[in-house]
Amino acid sequence: MDGKHMQIGEVAARTELSLRTIRHYEDTGLVTPSARSQGGFRLYTETDVARLMVIRRMKPLGFTLDEMRDLLEATDRLDAEESGGTEEREALLERVRRYEQAASRKIADLRAQLERAEDFAGTLRTRLAAAP
Incomplete structure (x- = not known):
């Protein structure tokens, strides 16, 4: 413990x-x-x-409970003292890599969405500033 x-x-x-x-x-x-x-x-x-912090960070990126469970299971097994052979370890690392890649894609999507939202807010500000 x-x-x-x-x-x-x-x-x-x-x-x-x-x-x-x-x-x-x-x-x-x-x-x-x-x-x-x-x-x-x-x-x-x-x-x-x-x-819990891993779960909290995955949630806003849209990962499902099953995906959270899968990633946590992979990291738990990687952290275990008796982690298996090289082949099993590589398979677990590949699972974690896929989640990292998915998170990076989701972050890029969120950045694009935020940029569009900021453009929209800017358009509204411009309109309001030009209003008589």
Whole structure:
């Protein structure tokens, strides 16, 4: 385990995710609390927070829950002490590479969309400035 445990409220504050969202990610199997308190409260570690941050960063790029799960599974396996042979490691790295490429494409699409939105806002500002 990686040290100190946090309750869900602290994790929510650190990740800027709602309690409901964190519970949803738990229900869908994307994150699992590392422990439970004697009173049954979910307890999380820094590793759990890092995992939630990956999910949080994937969400606005339009990745699905299944894609999030797939990437997290690949990175979990890469991080595991007993990661398999060279062939398995290369296959896992290729999976991660595909997500990096997809993220780069999605970012380019968002930049183009933002540029169009800024042009539109500029057109409106020009129109308003020219209005009598």
